[in-house]
Amino acid sequence: MVFFIKIFLFSLLIMLPTHGFANSNSVLEQQRTIFQKAKKALEKRNFTQFKHLKKQLGDYPLSNYLEYRYLRSRLNQTNSKKIEQFIHQNSDTFYGSKLRNVWLDRLAKKRQWKLYLEHYQLPQPSSRQCSRIKALIATNQHSLALADISSLWLVGKSQHKNCDFPFQYWQTKGKLTNSLRWQRLNLALQNQQFLFANYLAKSVKDKAAAKQFILRWQKMHYSPHSQLKLLPLKRKKNTGSHPINLNISDKNLVQFGIARLSRKSTTKAFQQWQRLAALYNFSPQQKHSIQANIANRAALSRQDNTLTFFGDLKNEHWRVRAALWQQDWVAVQLAIKSLSLEQQNTNRWQYWLARSHAALGDQRIADETYHKLMLDRDYYSFLAADKLGKDYLMNHQPFTFKKARLDQLSKRSDIASLHEFYVLNMGLESRQQAYYLTQKLPKDELEMLAVHTHQWGWHNQTIALLGRAQSWDALNLRFPVVYEQKMVQAGRDNRLDASWLMGIARQESAFNPKARSPVGALGLMQLMPATANSIAKRIKQPLKGPYELVNPSRNIQLGSAYLKHVYKINKSNPILATASYNAGPHRVSRWLPKNKLPADIWIENIPFTETRRYTRNVITYAAIFDYQRQRTITPLSIRMPAINPKTP
Numbered sequence: 005m006v007f008f009i010k011i012f013l014f015s016l017l018i019m020l021p022t023h024g025f026a027n028s029n030s031v032l033e034q035q036r037t038i039f040q041k042a043k044k045a046l047e048k049r050n051f052t053q054f055k056h057l058k059k060q061l062g063d064y065p066l067s068n069y070l071e072y073r074y075l076r077s078r079l080n081q082t083n084s085k086k087i088e089q090f091i092h093q094n095s096d097t098f099y100g101s102k103l104r105n106v107w108l109d110r111l112a113k114k115r116q117w118k119l120y121l122e123h124y125q126l127p128q129p130s131s132r133q134c135s136r137i138k139a140l141i142a143t144n145q146h147s148l149a150l151a152d153i154s155s156l157w158l159v160g161k162s163q164h165k166n167c168d169f170p171f172q173y174w175q176t177k178g179k180l181t182n183s184l185r186w187q188r189l190n191l192a193l194q195n196q197q198f199l200f201a202n203y204l205a206k207s208v209k210d211k212a213a214a215k216q217f218i219l220r221w222q223k224m225h226y227s228p229h230s231q232l233k234l235l236p237l238k239r240k241k242n243t244g245s246h247p248i249n250l251n252i253s254d255k256n257l258v259q260f261g262i263a264r265l266s267r268k269s270t271t272k273a274f275q276q277w278q279r280l281a282a283l284y285n286f287s288p289q290q291k292h293s294i295q296a297n298i299a300n301r302a303a304l305s306r307q308d309n310t311l312t313f314f315g316d317l318k319n320e321h322w323r324v325r326a327a328l329w330q331q332d333w334v335a336v337q338l339a340i341k342s343l344s345l346e347q348q349n350t351n352r353w354q355y356w357l358a359r360s361h362a363a364l365g366d367q368r369i370a371d372e373t374y375h376k377l378m379l380d381r382d383y384y385s386f387l388a389a390d391k392l393g394k395d396y397l398m399n400h401q402p403f404t405f406k407k408a409r410l411d412q413l414s415k416r417s418d419i420a421s422l423h424e425f426y427v428l429n430m431g432l433e434s435r436q437q438a439y440y441l442t443q444k445l446p447k448d449e450l451e452m453l454a455v456h457t458h459q460w461g462w463h464n465q466t467i468a469l470l471g472r473a474q475s476w477d478a479l480n481l482r483f484p485v486v487y488e489q490k491m492v493q494a495g496r497d498n499r500l501d502a503s504w505l506m507g508i509a510r511q512e513s514a515f516n517p518k519a520r521s522p523v524g525a526l527g528l529m530q531l532m533p534a535t536a537n538s539i540a541k542r543i544k545q546p547l548k549g550p551y552e553l554v555n556p557s558r559n560i561q562l563g564s565a566y567l568k569h570v571y572k573i574n575k576s577n578p579i580l581a582t583a584s585y586n587a588g589p590h591r592v593s594r595w596l597p598k599n600k601l602p603a604d605i606w607i608e609n610i611p612f613t614e615t616r617r618y619t620r621n622v623i624t625y626a627a628i629f630d631y632q633r634q635r636t637i638t639p640l641s642i643r644m645p646a647i648n649p650k651t652p
Contacts, residue, residue, distance in 0.1 A: 035064040036428060046073055065420035069433070072099040079110055084119060091123065096418060098440040101125075108132060112166075117142040130156060131164035138169055150179060158188060160195030162203075182209050189214060193221040194256060217253070224257055228265035232258070232276045236283050255284050263297050270302040274313055296320055303329075304611045306597075311335055318342040324356065328605050329597075333363040351377055355384040356608075362391075381476075383620040383640070386627060387604060390641040398631050401477040405452055413452050422453075426462055431518065438465055442472045451475050458484065464514035483625065485632050486515050487528070490557055494564035500571070503633060504578065504643075505529075505564055507625035508585060511618055517556045526553035529563025539566045578643050579603050582622045587615040596650040603644035 042057035054074065061067045075082055075090055087107055094100030104123055109132070111120040117139035124136050133156060140149035153174045156167055174180045185208045192201040198218065205214035224231045235258065258280055266273035277294055286294070299313035303322040310326040317323060319342065327335035337360045340353050347353060358373035370391075377388035381399050389396050413419055418441060425434035445453065450473035458466045458481050466481050476482070487509070488502070495502035512530035513519035525532050531539075533550040539562050540547040552558045567581060573589050574580035584592045587610075595610065610616035623643050630637040 035061055039066055042070055065424045069099055072103055098436045131166045134167035134170050160191035162200050224261040228261040229272055232261045259294055262294055266298045266301045270298050273298045319344055325609050329609050333360040336360040351384040383624045386640045390639050399477055400479040402480055403478050410452055447473045454481055464516035467514045483628050483632050487556055490560045494560050498564045498568040503626045503629040506629045507622040510625050511621050518554050527559035528556055529559055531563055536562045583615055583619045586618040598649055601647045603647055606647040
């Protein structure tokens with residue numbers, strides 16, 4: 005009897021629902037395990053096992069994502085209705101959009117044009133734009149088709165092969181004129197697409213003229229100075245056979261040639277411009293563009309005659325920088341006043357205007373401007389505070405969302421799926437879903453999502469979300485104190501400031517330990533494998549492989565060692581070391597001044613926009629991390645010693 009009672013009780017346990025015995029976390033872990041198995045089964049094209057496993061997922065947030073993967077793998081075997089239904093039901097997901105696009109390509113291949121037009125959505129690359137035109141033609145919507153072709157034609161590069169038919173159709177309707185062919189040829193030349201220009205030349209009426217035209221551009225490309233000296237050319241009276249206005253064409257050629265010559269010699273380019281400017285009827289905009297190109301190149305290479313090249317050109321930032329480099333404070337004021345009012349009122353140019361007033365003896369006006377600037381929290385605000393001997397205003401405002409609102413958001417399917425992608429280490433999918441959410445969520449939901457991603461430990465995404473929301477004041481989220489112990493230890497090992505190291509990591513990867521740049525830099529402090537290998541050998545701890553660089557401890561160790569290396573190279577100047585970390589010490593050495601220069605002027609004149617912004621940010625972030633770490637803030641004026649000239 006006891007035996008049968010035991011059997012009966014066991015049977016009852018089996019019949020009871022499992023959720024009665026397991027909490028939600030354990031159920032979620034089970035679903036994740038099943039999901040991974042189903043994903044592997046799908047990758048192995050074991051569809052029977054896949055379907056069996058998928059049925060067990062229930063309401064798991066990534067169940068629909070698996071269905072997307074299944075439908076995509078069997079696109080040719082799935083009827084249109086099922087795909088349409090999935091796209092409609094998942095229109096608020098990134099994978100719904102991705103399935104729509106691959107399905108559009110299938111519909112185009114099968115010439116199912118009506119369905120194509122029904123499901124076509126912008127934005128799309130030129131290949132699908134041209135397929136849409138094919139669809140419009142096939143469904144007798146000729147006026148719409150013809151209206152959209154010209155924008156695809158008038159580009160200075162080759163288009164996708166899908167565009168061949170629309171262009172042929174355009175021609176049969178008499179719309180692809182000889183003038184339009186020449187216009188595209190001209191665009192190709194301006195884009196330095198000489199092979200494509202020669203291809204286009206085969207289709208114009210006067211092929212000999214086209215070849216000669218291309219030859220002139222090629223000669224100007226390779227020998228701009230000698231070709232510019234030949235201009236203006238004496239021509240026979242235009243009989244009208246040439247479809248391009250020769251004066252317009254020559255103006256384009258002059259502009260192209262001077263731009264090419266300015267790369268080699270700004271002085272020669274300026275001389276030719278002075279000679280040719282009066283010989284052609286250039287518009288004011290063209291004149292400005294050509295002269296600014298010469299002057300900006302001169303400014304980038306810090307030539308003494310740069311201000312002469314600028315003249316009285318308006319709204320040119322490098323005119324201000326050139327004046328700063330020469331410490332010509334009157335010229336600085338004139339250059340700033342030539343900017344638009346909107347630009348003049350930015351913190352950057354207000355700071356330099358104040359600096360110019362102080363340099364010219366008007367300290368009262370300078371201090372008034374500094375007082376206004378120091379109310380903000382950025383590089384120029386901190387510099388202004390230093391000028392006044394005041395503490396920095398961090399203006400930290402943490403979010404105060406109610407827990408109920410945060411919980412409600414986390415339960416939404418789009419947010420829950422993002423969390424699962426992240427937890428399961430599905431990097432590409434998590435980034436795609438995050439990007440999708442940044443495009444559709446309102447400001448307050450972006451901020452709440454940032455709170456969640458911060459709690460997950462996904463700090464780079466938190467920073468990106470707040471950037472999208474333009475929410476700047478929650479410093480605990482934008483500047484999280486993470487990896488602090490490792491940074492402090494690395495700082496001690498290399499005699500470097502930990503806040504500086506954190507500023508580097510924040511700028512390099514936004515604290516993403518798995519970050520990988522387009523050029524192959526890896527990890528928190530974005531080290532190139534070759535650089536990391538060299539540094540690892542230098543500290544006698546050889547690198548086993550690039551995979552080590554996604555380990556935070558190892559990356560911080562080698563990144564801090566490299567910073568110490570460039571710090572020593574630059575004679576313990578943190579500004580030069582910071583710039584070197586980004587652009588390389590060899591470039592930085594070429595940027596050194598002839599005479600000793602204040603660091604703020606040198607930073608403002610860094611030729612690379614990326615490095616200029618990088619250096620400003622890192623030095624500012626170091627101060628913010630001092631604040632976040634509850635340390636005494638080291639003023640920027642201390643972190644920014646003067647820049648000495650290069651020594652032999």
